[in-house]
Amino acid sequence: MTRRHLTLAFVVALAAAWGFLPDFSVTVLAYIGLYALVAAGLVMLTGVGGMTSFGQAAFVGSGAYATAWVCTSPMVSAAIGGVVSPALLPWIGLLFGIVVTFVIAWGLGAITLRLSGHYLPLCTIAWGLSFYFLFGNLEFLGGHTGVAGVPPIVVAGFSLASPRSLGLVIWGVLLLALWALHNLLDSREGRAIRALKGGRVMAESMGVDTGRYRIKVFVLAALLAALSGWLYAHLQRFINPTPFNLNIGIEYLFMAVVGGAGHLWGAVLGAALITLLKEQLQDILPRLLGSSGNFEVIVFGLLMLFVLQRFADGLWPTVARLGGRFLRPATPSEPRSTLVLPETALPPRGQVVLQAKAVTKRFGGLVANDAVDMDVKAGEIHALIGPNGAGKSTFFNMISGVDDPTSGEVRLMDRQMAGQPSRAFAALGLGRTFQHVRLLGQRRVIENVALGAHRRGKRGWIASMLRLDRAEEAALLAQARRQLERCGLGEFADVPAGSLALGQQRVVEIARALAGHPAVLLLDEPAAGLRHLEKRALATLLDQLRAEGLGILVVEHDMEFVMNLADRVTVLEFGAVIARGTPLEVQANPKVLDAYLGGVDEPAEEALVGQAA
Amino acid sequence: MDLQIALILGQDGIVNGAIYGLMALALVLVFSVTRVIFIPQGEFVAFSALSVVALQAGRVPATLWLLLALAVAALAVELWRWKRGAAVDWASTIAWCVVFPLIASALVLLLRPESLLMQTLTALAVIVPLGPLLYRLAYRPLADATVLTLLIVSVALHGVLVGLGLLFFGAEGSRTPAFSELRLDLGGVAITGQSLVVVAVTAALVVLMFLFFERSIVGKALRATAINRVGARLMGIPTGLSGDLSFALAAAIGAVSGLLIAPLTTIYYDTGFLIGLKGFVAAIVGGLASYPLALVGALIVGQLEAFSSFWASAFKEVFVFTLIIPVLWWRSLSSRHVEDEE
Numbered sequence: 001m002t003r004r005h006l007t008l009a010f011v012v013a014l015a016a017a018w019g020f021l022p023d024f025s026v027t028v029l030a031y032i033g034l035y036a037l038v039a040a041g042l043v044m045l046t047g048v049g050g051m052t053s054f055g056q057a058a059f060v061g062s063g064a065y066a067t068a069w070v071c072t073s074p075m076v077s078a079a080i081g082g083v084v085s086p087a088l089l090p091w092i093g094l095l096f097g098i099v100v101t102f103v104i105a106w107g108l109g110a111i112t113l114r115l116s117g118h119y120l121p122l123c124t125i126a127w128g129l130s131f132y133f134l135f136g137n138l139e140f141l142g143g144h145t146g147v148a149g150v151p152p153i154v155v156a157g158f159s160l161a162s163p164r165s166l167g168l169v170i171w172g173v174l175l176l177a178l179w180a181l182h183n184l185l186d187s188r189e190g191r192a193i194r195a196l197k198g199g200r201v202m203a204e205s206m207g208v209d210t211g212r213y214r215i216k217v218f219v220l221a222a223l224l225a226a227l228s229g230w231l232y233a234h235l236q237r238f239i240n241p242t243p244f245n246l247n248i249g250i251e252y253l254f255m256a257v258v259g260g261a262g263h264l265w266g267a268v269l270g271a272a273l274i275t276l277l278k279e280q281l282q283d284i285l286p287r288l289l290g291s292s293g294n295f296e297v298i299v300f301g302l303l304m305l306f307v308l309q310r311f312a313d314g315l316w317p318t319v320a321r322l323g324g325r326f327l328r329p330a331t332p333s334e335p336r337s338t339l340v341l342p343e344t345a346l347p348p349r350g351q352v353v354l355q356a357k358a359v360t361k362r363f364g365g366l367v368a369n370d371a372v373d374m375d376v377k378a379g380e381i382h383a384l385i386g387p388n389g390a391g392k393s394t395f396f397n398m399i400s401g402v403d404d405p406t407s408g409e410v411r412l413m414d415r416q417m418a419g420q421p422s423r424a425f426a427a428l429g430l431g432r433t434f435q436h437v438r439l440l441g442q443r444r445v446i447e448n449v450a451l452g453a454h455r456r457g458k459r460g461w462i463a464s465m466l467r468l469d470r471a472e473e474a475a476l477l478a479q480a481r482r483q484l485e486r487c488g489l490g491e492f493a494d495v496p497a498g499s500l501a502l503g504q505q506r507v508v509e510i511a512r513a514l515a516g517h518p519a520v521l522l523l524d525e526p527a528a529g530l531r532h533l534e535k536r537a538l539a540t541l542l543d544q545l546r547a548e549g550l551g552i553l554v555v556e557h558d559m560e561f562v563m564n565l566a567d568r569v570t571v572l573e574f575g576a577v578i579a580r581g582t583p584l585e586v587q588a589n590p591k592v593l594d595a596y597l598g599g600v601d602e603p604a605e606e607a608l609v610g611q612a613a
Numbered sequence: 614m615d616l617q618i619a620l621i622l623g624q625d626g627i628v629n630g631a632i633y634g635l636m637a638l639a640l641v642l643v644f645s646v647t648r649v650i651f652i653p654q655g656e657f658v659a660f661s662a663l664s665v666v667a668l669q670a671g672r673v674p675a676t677l678w679l680l681l682a683l684a685v686a687a688l689a690v691e692l693w694r695w696k697r698g699a700a701v702d703w704a705s706t707i708a709w710c711v712v713f714p715l716i717a718s719a720l721v722l723l724l725r726p727e728s729l730l731m732q733t734l735t736a737l738a739v740i741v742p743l744g745p746l747l748y749r750l751a752y753r754p755l756a757d758a759t760v761l762t763l764l765i766v767s768v769a770l771h772g773v774l775v776g777l778g779l780l781f782f783g784a785e786g787s788r789t790p791a792f793s794e795l796r797l798d799l800g801g802v803a804i805t806g807q808s809l810v811v812v813a814v815t816a817a818l819v820v821l822m823f824l825f826f827e828r829s830i831v832g833k834a835l836r837a838t839a840i841n842r843v844g845a846r847l848m849g850i851p852t853g854l855s856g857d858l859s860f861a862l863a864a865a866i867g868a869v870s871g872l873l874i875a876p877l878t879t880i881y882y883d884t885g886f887l888i889g890l891k892g893f894v895a896a897i898v899g900g901l902a903s904y905p906l907a908l909v910g911a912l913i914v915g916q917l918e919a920f921s922s923f924w925a926s927a928f929k930e931v932f933v934f935t936l937i938i939p940v941l942w943w944r945s946l947s948s949r950h951v952e953d954e955e
Contacts, residue, residue: 052761054768111942118650118760118901119941122893125652126934129890137927250768257765293779301773308766309754 002330006323011175018168028279030167030235032272033174037228039255039267040177041221046253047261047314048185049217050197051113054249055124058131059222061244062101063229065135067093068147068239073140087154094230098223105222109215120218128246135241146240153234166235173231177224178264180465185264187464187473188457191447193217194440201402202438206516207426207455216461225252247297251278254300258307260314269316274300338474341456344429346519346549347413349379353520353551354430359398359408361391361575368394370576371408376520376551381542383562383583384555386572387595392555393435395572396524399553400432401425412520426455431518433509435525435555441498445489445508448497449480452512483511488537503529507538514545521545521552527561539565563587571595614923620802622919628808628877630915631815635870636892637899637907638822639863644901645839646859648760649752652767655889656774657740657867659882662875663778664736666787668726675781676739677721683746684714690750705857709749713742729790737868744864745857753856771886778882786879789872811873818869819908822862835859887930891918894937900944910940 018026038056046052070076070093084092108127112120136144152161153169160166184190192213195203200210233239251274259270281296289295307314347353355375361368368391376382386392397403399410401422410417413428431452439448453476459469484490487507492500497508506526513521523542527535535558542552542565556562562569563583571579571592579589586592636654643651664674688710695701717738726732751770755762795806826832838845838855846852867889871880874888891914898910914933921932 046761050759050761052765108938111938111945115941115945118764119897119944121761121764122650122897123937123941125890126894126937129887130931130934133928133930137931247772250772253765253768289780291780291783293776293784295776295780297772298776298780301769301771301776304769305751305766305773308758308762308769312758312762 001327003327004330006327014171018164023163026167027163028275030163030170032268032275033167033170034228034232034235035252035255035275036268036271037170037174037177037231038225038252039259039271040174040181040264041224042252042256043259043261043264043267044181044193044217045221046256047263047266048197049193049214051214051218052121052253053124053218053221054121054246054253055128055131056221056225056252057244057246057249058124058128059101059105059225060229060232060248061131061135061239061241062104063094063097063226064233064239064244065141065147065229066097066100066226067230067233068150069093069141070096071151072147072149075140086151090151090153090230090234093233094227097226097230101222101226102219105219106215109218113211113214113218124249125246128249132241132245135244142240144241146238148238150233150237150239152237160234161237163235166231170231170235173227174268177227178268181264183467184461184465187469188450188454188459188476189461189464191443191451192454194443195451199438199440201422202434203451204422205400205402205426205432206451206512207423208451209423220461247294251300254304256314257304258314260316262313263316263320265320266314266316269319270314273315277303338478339471341453341475341479341517343517344519347378349377349549351378352376353378353413354399354553355409355411356395356399357409357411359395359405359410361394361398361403362406368575369398369405370574372572372575372577374570374577374580376553378519378551379546379549380567381546381552381554381565383566383569384553384572385557385559385562385569390572390595391575392572393524394575396432396435396522396555400430400522426516429517429519430522431513431516431520432522433506433513433524433526437502437505437509439497439505439508439512442496444494445497445500446477446480446484446493448508449484449512449515450476452483452515453479453517455516480511480515483514484508486514487511487541488534501529503531503534506530507534510538510541519550521550523552523554523556525556526554527556527558535561617801618923622923623916624802624804624808626916626919627912628811628915629918630912631811632870632874632888633891633895633914634908634911635815635818635866636889637895637911638819638904639866640889640892640896641899641901641904641907642822642835643859643863644896646835646855647748647752647756648763649748650760650764650767650901651860651863652764652886652889653747653771653774654863654867654892655885655887656771656778657743657864657885658871658874658888659778659782659880659885660743660774661736661740661868661871662789662880663782663787663882664739665732665789665872665875666880667782668721668732668735669789671725673721674736674739676743677717679777679781680714680717680739680743680746683743683750684710687746687749702851702853705745705854709742709745709857713738717742729792733872736872737865740868740871741861741865744860744862744867748856748860753853756852756856775883775886778885782882784882786881786884787875788879789875791876807876811877814869814873818866822904831858891933894933894940897937898940 021029038060042053042056067090071089108123112123135141141147152159153166154160160169185193192203192208195208196210196214196217203210255270255274256267257270258273259268260266278296281299285295286292311318352375356372358371358373359369360371372395384392384395398405401417401420401424404419412425412430415428417425457472457476459472463469481490481493484493487510489504489507489511492504497505500508506529510523510526527538530538539561546552554562554566566583569581569583569586570577571586573595578591578595579586639654640651643649660676664676667674688706691701691706691710720726720735720738724731726735747770751766752763755766791807792810793806795809797804826836834845834850835855835858837848838850838852842852871885874880892911895910895914896907898913899906914936917936918929918933921929
């Protein structure tokens with residue numbers, strides 16, 4: 001039995017039992033479904049995307065109030081009552097709720113998501129509180145009393161008034177949403193979403209607009225909440241601001257975290273646990289403590305602290321591990337068709353592809369780069385060397401769009417790149433690796449490499465959710481596998497990237513850069529941590545790439561590696577270029593010897609020069 | 614609105630703004646030193662105010678039992694860590710888990726303070742050690758987690774403390790007597806002694822904090838930790854110490870704020886949350902990093918609240934909390950390059 005069979009068995013069992021369950025259980029299940037829908041959005045946001053929101057309850061509220069207002073307001077019925085039949089009003093309410101939620105979420109996201117991560121949750125706290133105070137005071141929405149008389153949803157003349165019939169719809173919607181989200185995560189777009197958590201600089205260098213992805217994930221979570229709110233309003237048939245309060249928003253987050261914020265089924269587990277627990281606690285605690293009030297929040301908070309300290313990934317991974325013993329892993333199905341990825345032609349050999357003119361970078365009083373000039377031509381390997389602290393890494397950031405130079409010019413493919421983000425560099429054909437390896441350690445090696453080919457795919461979120469991206473996805477994965485094999489790591493494609501040795505992880509980064517079909521390759525200490533034979537293999541690979549016409553810039557400390565490989569060498573010291581030329585010229589340069597060996601006495605220095613020659 | 618009303622509202626705004634300013638200072642301090650976004654900051658406000666109320670009614674404030682329970686739990690955790698071979702700083706542990714709780718118990722149970730001053734000091738003695746104890750129990754095991762995880766811990770802790778607040782103090786609100794019954798008439802505007810006390814104490818605390826961070830070696834160590842955690846540790850500044858200290862300071866500031874505001878407004882078990890959040894709005898103005906900007910933000914929040922309570926009192930919270938949207942938008946204009954989250 002595979003995981004998929006188990007899921008299907010669960011769905012079938014639930015459907016079969018639905019007609020026989022007592023009314024009370026059906027109602028509880030319907031609410032669990034509603035909450036799980038919201039929690040699933042939070043899983044995407046928190047566990048996968050590395051953001052969070054305490055304001056999901058308010059998004060549920062905007063979905064619920066939108067439909068309640070459309071269905072009950074005399075203003076609306078006066079405006080469209082003659083044209084639209086009453087049975088259609090809930091659907092107009094759904095559309096209205098989605099539009100309103102979309103606008104609010106997009107606005108909040110656009111403002112906060114380009115800032116560092118903790119501003120979004122703080123903003124959602126403010127939004128959650130404001131929503132409660134606002135809707136509690138708007139007279140046309142019933143103030144704190146709320147809106148009564150929300151009609152049931154009617155489909156083809158069949159009324160979904162009872163929890164038993166609407167509950168079925170709720171679970172249908174939930175399961176469909178889980179399926180779509182699962183598909184989304186298992187795609188090119190999913191890889192980019194996963195990179196939002198802890199890999200933004202890297203993802204930008206692979207051409208992913210992480211700010212935009214963050215907004216989209218946030219909007220997606222908000223829309224799921226609004227959908228839940230729409231169903232809630234037509235289940236409850238009456239709404240007031242209380243269930244959309246900040247406390248409930250926090251409860252939704254508890255569900256996602258306790259269940260397992262990185263796993264879609266964790267949302268269902270968390271929603272079920274918290275809902276059932278809350279019911280028990282509301283029964284027991286007031287009797288135990290001798291007064292009434294929301295005491296369950298004490299238990300929830302302590303439970304949350306315990307889970308965060310002891311099971312950082314929530315309870316689902318534990319459940320899955322226990323269950324995993326009895327399941328066999330699914331075999332990936334072969335795609336029916338595959339397609340050819342676009343490849344831009346490389347520039348002619350000898351043409352300057354990357355150029356830095358008088359690049360200067362100051363950090364306060366410290367000049368990290370002082371008027372550095374250098375260029376990289378197609379079909380050559382240019383090495384940048386210099387002692388520790390010479391400003392190589394800063395320079396690397398300047399020519400890859402991670403940071404802006406204070407003055408000077410960076411040109412890529414003969415285009416001025418001042419102020420451009422690193423994804424613009426990637427779009428012009430620049431691929432790079434990082435000095436401190438930036439891989440998603442828990443994801444498989446091949447997924448990491450495929451992220452490098454991100455820009456070569458086109459399919460978007462909707463296509464991914466509906467599995468219309470399989471041919472392209474197969475092509476991307478095949479490309480990733482080809483680059484991995486080329487770099488000699490084909491056998492490790494399916495292990496987690498974090499389990500490889502550091503030297504191998506560096507090579508995975510090279511494969512990832514190559515998957516993007518770059519014209520310029522920036523390698524930051526690629527040979528560090530490699531053994532002798534691995535270094536030789538790397539040198540062969542770089543030689544091959546040079547022959548294909550790539551322009552390669554290497555920062556490296558291993559002099560033997562550099563001097564045997566590079567066509568030209570530039571030497572930095574204290575942020576300034578002190579020498580440039582062929583490896584032989586640079587080796588003979590007394591300034592370089594001085595920089596590397598310190599201020600030695602004249603005779604000793606001569607002896608060293610003699611040795612080098 | 615005439616000038617007189619404007620002056621009264623302005624005065625209200627300054628007094629409330631002073632309290633929000635204190636909250637903001639504590640939040641910036643805790644965040645910059647420990648990366649914890651300390652949502653439960655406001656709970657100290659309510660706990661200290663309601664503890665004084667209990668003392669005045671001749672009851673033992675339940676916060677004392679909370680303190681003792683946390684002290685025992687923290688001591689147990691330290692013992693367990695010590696048994697498993699972790700390095701435990703026993704001097705600070707004994708201080709926070711034994712000495713301070715004993716002092717607080719002695720003050721509450723043996724001395725049974727009668728005067729307002731002694732009741733105030735007793736409340737401080739009960740509330741201040743809560744800060745480091747909560748830090749040790751809730752945050753320290755996760756000291757290396759992301760800002761996001763620490764924020765979720767904060768929210769969970771807030772839930773626990775608000776629930777306990779309801780259990781300890783009930784749902785009814787209370788006020789405490791003013792520290793000063795003075796009333797001044799300044800050009801037709803009545804100025805109460807209590808609002809002068811609030812502003813004066815706030816100013817004194819700000820000056821004290823400035824001196825502490827600029828002049829004392831411990832204050833400098835905290836600042837060093839805020840600027841570079843790893844670097845500070847390499848220089849021999851223990852991370853635990855900076856955590857304990859910043860949380861103790863935050864608790865002290867919260868407790869003082871509670872004592873200051875309790876005579877001016879009715880305090881409920883959950884009042885602190887909103888006060889703390891308004892402090893956040895102020896702190897966000899300063900990017901959670903700048904103390905002076907946070908104080909400016911606090912004054913803006915205070916004024917906005919005072920004047921919106923006059924024009925649209927039902928929506929004053931909405932105005933205050935939506936203030937962060939233009940502030941964040943303005944901040945986002947200056948950030949273009951992405952950075953990895955810590």
